[in-house]
Amino acid sequence: MAVPQLRVAVPAEFSTSLGFSDVVRETGGRMLNTKHDCRFQQRRRKKKAWSLFSLLTNTNYSCAGLGPEKDLKLSVYSSLVVNPAGDVSISSEQKVLDVVLKQAALMEKQLRKKTVIEVKKDMVVPGTNYLLNEAYDRCREVCAEYAKTFYLGTLLMTPERRRAIWAIYVWCRRTDELVDGPNASHITPSALDRWQARLEGVFAGRPYDMFDAALSDTVMAFPVDIQPFKDMIEGMRMDLKKSRYKNFDELYLYCYYVAGTVGLMSVPVMGIAPESLATTESVYNAALALGIANQLTNILRDVGEDARRGRVYLPQDELAMAGLSDEDIFSGKVSDRWRNFMMNQIKRARMFFQEAEKGVAELNQASKWPVLASLLLYRQILDEIEANDYDCFTKRAYVSKAKKLMALPLAYGRTLINHPPRKKTELVKP
Numbered sequence: 525m526a527v528p529q530l531r532v533a534v535p536a537e538f539s540t541s542l543g544f545s546d547v548v549r550e551t552g553g554r555m556l557n558t559k560h561d562c563r564f565q566q567r568r569r570k571k572k573a574w575s576l577f578s579l580l581t582n583t584n585y586s587c588a589g590l591g592p593e594k595d596l597k598l599s600v601y602s603s604l605v606v607n608p609a610g611d612v613s614i615s616s617e618q619k620v621l622d623v624v625l626k627q628a629a630l631m632e633k634q635l636r637k638k639t640v641i642e643v644k645k646d647m648v649v650p651g652t653n654y655l656l657n658e659a660y661d662r663c664r665e666v667c668a669e670y671a672k673t674f675y676l677g678t679l680l681m682t683p684e685r686r687r688a689i690w691a692i693y694v695w696c697r698r699t700d701e702l703v704d705g706p707n708a709s710h711i712t713p714s715a716l717d718r719w720q721a722r723l724e725g726v727f728a729g730r731p732y733d734m735f736d737a738a739l740s741d742t743v744m745a746f747p748v749d750i751q752p753f754k755d756m757i758e759g760m761r762m763d764l765k766k767s768r769y770k771n772f773d774e775l776y777l778y779c780y781y782v783a784g785t786v787g788l789m790s791v792p793v794m795g796i797a798p799e800s801l802a803t804t805e806s807v808y809n810a811a812l813a814l815g816i817a818n819q820l821t822n823i824l825r826d827v828g829e830d831a832r833r834g835r836v837y838l839p840q841d842e843l844a845m846a847g848l849s850d851e852d853i854f855s856g857k858v859s860d861r862w863r864n865f866m867m868n869q870i871k872r873a874r875m876f877f878q879e880a881e882k883g884v885a886e887l888n889q890a891s892k893w894p895v896l897a898s899l900l901l902y903r904q905i906l907d908e909i910e911a912n913d914y915d916c917f918t919k920r921a922y923v924s925k926a927k928k929l930m931a932l933p934l935a936y937g938r939t940l941i942n943h944p945p946r947k948k949t950e951l952v953k954p
C-alpha cells in the first residue's frame with residue numbers, strides 16, 4: 525500500500541491562534557431564504573438485512589408534538605421523500621445512513637489490515653518528531669482554551685488517542701470559526717473550496733501548518749476517513765446560503781454536516797472495545813446520534829442569538845403546525861404555544877441522546893468516560909432551558925461550573941456501573 529509522506533515544512537502559522545487568514549480572501553456571502561411549506565408523504569421503508577433504530581421514522585415520536593394523525597403528515601417515514609409537487613428524493617436520513625455504513629466498513633477494512641498504527645513511525649520524516657510533538661501541543665493548548673471541560677475529559681484517554689482527538693478538535697473548531705468566527709462575513713464558497721483543498725493536502729501527507737501537521741499524523745495513525753471532514757465543510761457551505769429549514773429532514777442533514785460528522789471522525793480514534801459485540805455500524809450510528817443531539821440542543825439554546833443574526837434553524841413546518849412563525853421568534857415572546865413547541869423539540873433531542881448513550885458502552889474503556897461526561901453535560905442544557913421556562917430569547921441556558929465539574933466523576937461512576945458492553949441484539953433492532 526502506498527503510504528503518504530508526512531512533510532512538516534516551514535510552518536506558515538506557528539501560533540495558538542486559529543489563524544486561517546489565508547483562506548479568507550474574498551468578501552460577500554449569499555443568504556437564501558427558503559420559506560416553503562413542504563409536507564412529506566408516507567412511503568414504506570425497504571427492509572434491509574440490518575436495520576438501525578430510526579428516530580426520524582419512529583412512529584412513537586414525531587416532531588411536531590401534535591396528535592398522532594397530524595404527526596403522520598409531518599414525519600419522514602421512509603428512505604424516500606415526496607414534496608407537494610410530487611418530486612421524489614432520498615431522505616436525509618437515508619443519505620446519512622449511507623455515509624455511516626461506508627465509514628463503518630472502511631474502519632473495519634483498515635483495522636483488518638493492521639498496518640495502520642505500526643507503519644506510523646516510518647511515515648514521519650526523520651527529525652520531524654519534535655515538530656510533531658510541538659504541533660500536538662499547540663492543539664492541546666487550543667483545546668484547553670476553547671473547551672475546558674471537554675479537555676479535562678480527554679486527559680482520561682490514552683496519550684495517542686487524546687492527542688488525536690485534540691488535532692481533530694482543532695480542525696473542527698477552525699472550520700466552524702470560518703462561518704461563525706470574527707472573519708465570518710468575509711467567507712465565501714470559494715474560501716471554503718480552498719479550505720477543502722487544504723484538507724485534501726492534510727490527508728495526502730502535505731500539511732499546510734502545524735495544526736494540519738498534527739491532523740495529518742492522526743489520520744495516518746488511525747483509520748479516519750476524509751468523508752466526514754468534507755461533509756463538515758459542506759455544512760459550512762449550507763450555513764452560508766441557507767437561513768431557514770423547511771422541515772426536520774432538512775435540519776437533520778444540516779445537523780449531520782456540522783455535528784454528526786464529529787461523531788464519525790471520533791469513533792476510529794476512540795476505538796470500539798475489543799469485547800464489544802455490537803456491530804461497527806451501530807456504534808457509528810450512536811456517535812452520529814450524539815452529534816445530532818448536541819447540535820439540536822445547541823440550536824434550542826441559541827434561538828434568540830440566532831434570530832438576532834436573522835437565522836431560524838427551527839423547522840418551519842413544525843413552527844407553523846404549532847401556530848408560530850418567524851415573527852414570534854423575532855418578537856421573543858414566551859407564549860404557551862412556544863412552550864408546547866419547545867417541549868416537543870426538547871423531547872426529540874433527548875431521544876437522540878438516549879440513542880447515543882447506548883453506544884457509549886461499546887467504546888474502549890478509556891474513551892467511555894469523557895464521551896459520557898460530555899453527553900451528560902450537553903444534555904443538562906435541555907434541563908436548564910426548562911428551568912428558564914423556555915425563554916431562549918433573553919436567557920442563555922448554561923450548566924454551572926460546579927455541575928460541569930461533577931460530570932466527570934458522575935460519568936466515571938456510571939461507566940463502571942451502567943455501561944458494560946452490550947450484546948449485539950440490544951443495539952441493532954431487527
Ligand SMILES: CC(C)=CCC/C(C)=C/CC/C(C)=C/CC/C(C)=C/[C@@H]1[C@@H](COP(=O)(O)OP(=O)(O)O)[C@]1(C)CC/C=C(\C)CC/C=C(\C)CCC=C(C)C
Pocket residue numbers: 674677689692693696697700782783784786787788790791807808810811812814815818819822880881883884887894895898
Ligand atoms: C469526547 C468528545 C466529546 C470528543 C469529540 C471531540 C471533538 C472532535 C469535538 C469537535 C467539536 C467542534 C468544535 C465541532 C465544530 C462544529 C460545532 C461547533 C459543533 C457543535 C459543538 C458544540 O460546540 P460549541 O463550542 O459551539 O458549543 P458551546 O457553545 O461551547 O456549547 C456541537 C454542538 C457538536 C459537537 C459534536 C460532538 C462533540 C459529537 C460527539 C460525538 C462523539 C465524540 C462520538 C461518541 C461515540 C459514541 C459511540 C457515543
